[in-house]
Amino acid sequence: MVLNDISDKQVLALDVFSLAIKALVTHLLDILEKRGTDVEMKDILWILTVPAIWSDAAKRFMRKSAGKAGIPECNLKISLEPEAASIHCQYLPTKKLLGAEQQGFTMTEPGTKYMVVDLGGGTADLTVHKKLSNGGLEELKHATGNDCGGTSVDGHFFQILTQIVGGPLIKIFQEEDPEGYLDLFREFEVVKRTIHPSKTGKVNLSIPFVSLTEKCKIHLGEALPDVLALSPFKDKISFRGDKMRIDIELMKNIFxxxxxxxxxxxxxxxxxxxxxxxxxxxxxGGFSECLLIQDAIKMKFPNKRVIIPEEAALSVLKGAVLFGHRPFYIESRKMKYTYGIELQNQFDPSKHDSKYLVLIDGKEYCEKIFDKLVTINESVPVGSTINRLYKATGTTTKTDEFSFFISTNKDPKYTDEDSCSHLGKLTIPLSDPCEGGRPITAMFYFGGTEIALTATEVNSGIQYEANFNLI
Structure with missing residues (x-):
């Protein structure tokens, strides 16, 4: 997996993520050392937040990145962002929640159901929680979302720039003046959060005018204002000094x-x-501070109470700390998929399709059977375990492999159905061959932010505790 940097050079994604995490780790450890706390890496429980809509493989990738950044595997927990924000808001006084000061606010009362809309930079993450009588939260709807976070608005702004000066010149600008390019989008980030729905006239945006117009003259033969005059936006955008002045209606259309x-x-x-x-x-989430977003949601859902915490951008960060102290605050979660293990069982012509018939050590087996563990949309308490007994097929194999599959179907029969996807695997070494197969007990952990397995080879008593290799 690779990412392209601002000059379009490819870099390993694992390196980028691990270095970003390492910068945060180093920053904290430096502060702790300066304050003479004697706190070391091993003393800290690290919480890494991820969008709830991310796949199990993406969560595993983040765990691997954190490990490469120096965080011990046993000292790391993954927190889901909308959950963390929801936990944080349970602790806030009403005066810290915009929209909650009205009579009848009940988000912290048992039985209350509310939707969490986490709008970050890259993703929009939605889930629904119910407050329980013991103070915990139950997930009523598994995370739903897509990539319509704040950066998708940046993408529409980028398209307008491209229509004005052309894609090739934007690429040259990126490569020759990456600092100016980044400054342009940082400025746009500030402006887009502060536009009021009732604003009229123009929106002013600082741009690297000198750099852009110089490149326009070299590569297009005209200054930037002259290039704009030939574009579809000549009546909606203008320049004054180093300011780009954008018609408010065009700016709203970008959103x-x-x-x-x-x-x-x-x-x-x-x-x-x-x-x-x-x-x-x-x-x-940071993007929820955008007034245009807030106004549109209130207009669309007039019968719902829209609540926004102070410093909404920090809700996930602060909630992650609370999650670290109380990881079972979310007491149950809805399964996003049907999860199962691929099996080979003795072939039964009354149950199995003949196309899955295989011979192993002279015996007939049915391959690619989907052995269901949990069902899509099933509510699973945190810390739930599912115990199964399996037997390694054949007597000569030296390893057994648990292949993990997911499905969008409630009752898949075979792992190669269209609804199924391979999620990952765990390989277990086996002891000496013996007649009758070698039994393996497996304990699967569901309901948490990650899925884990403890497998024990009965004959040898050897136990393997591991997350699946999902990468």
């Missing part, structure tokens, strides 16, 4: 596809069975 996508996602969740009585919406 529209992203806002429409977020609202469509929210509507689809609220239309789900059993969620008709969700009356409160909790907006968190």
């Amino acid at each position: 529209k596809p992203t806002i429409d996508s977020i609202i469509s996602l929210m509507q689809s969740v609220l239309d789900s069975d059993g969620l008709i009585d969700v009356l409160q919406i909790l907006l968190v």
Whole structure:
């Protein structure tokens, strides 16, 4: 897996993520040392937050990146971002929650259902929680979302720049003046959060005008204002000094596809069975501070109470610390998929399709059987275990392999069905061959933010505790 840097050079994704995590780790350890706390790496429980819509493989990738950054495997927990934000808001006083000061606010009362809308830079992450009588939270709807976070608005702004000066010149700008290019999008980031829905006229945006117009003269033969005059935006954009002045309606149109996508996602969740009585919406994440987003959601859902915590961008960060102290605050989660193990069992013509018939050591077996562990949309308490007894097929194999599969179907029969995807595997060494196969007990852990397995080879008593290799 590779990423392209600002000059389009390819870099290993694992290196980029691990170095970013390492910078944060080093920063904290330096502060602790300067303050004379004597706190070391091994003394710290590290919490790494990820979007809830990320796959199990993506979570495993983050764990691997953290390991490469020096965080011990046993000292790391993965926290899901909308969950962390939801936990944080349980501890906030009402005066810290914009929209909650009205009479009837009940988000922290037992039985209350509310939707968490986590709008970050890259993703929009939606889930629904119910407050329990013991103070914990139950997940009523597994995470739903897509890539309609704040950077998708940046993407629409980039398209406008491309239509003005052309893709080749934008690429030259990136390569020759990466600092100016980054400054342009940082400025856009600041402006896009502060646009008021009632604003009229123009939006002013600082741009690296000298650098851009110089490149336009060299590569297009004209200055930037002259290039703009030939574009479809000549009546909606103008320049004054180093400012780009954008018509407010055009700026709102830059946001529209992203806002429409977020609202469509929210509507689809609220239309789900059993969620008709969700009356409160909790907006968190950096992009939720955008006033245009807040206004559009309030307009679309006038009968829902929209609640926004102070410093919504920090809700995930602060909630992750609370999650570290109380990892079982979320007491149950909805399964995003049907999970199962691929098996080979003795062939039964009354049950099995003949195309899956194989011979192993002279015996007939059915391959690619989907042995279901949990079902899609099933509510699974945190810390749930599922115990199974398996036998290694044949008497001469030196290893046995657990191949993990997921499916969007409730009851898949074979692992090669269209609804199924291979998730990962765990290889277990086996002791000396023996007649009748070699039994293996397996204990699967579900309901947490990650899936894990403890496997024990009965004959030798050897135990293997591991997360699946999902990368």
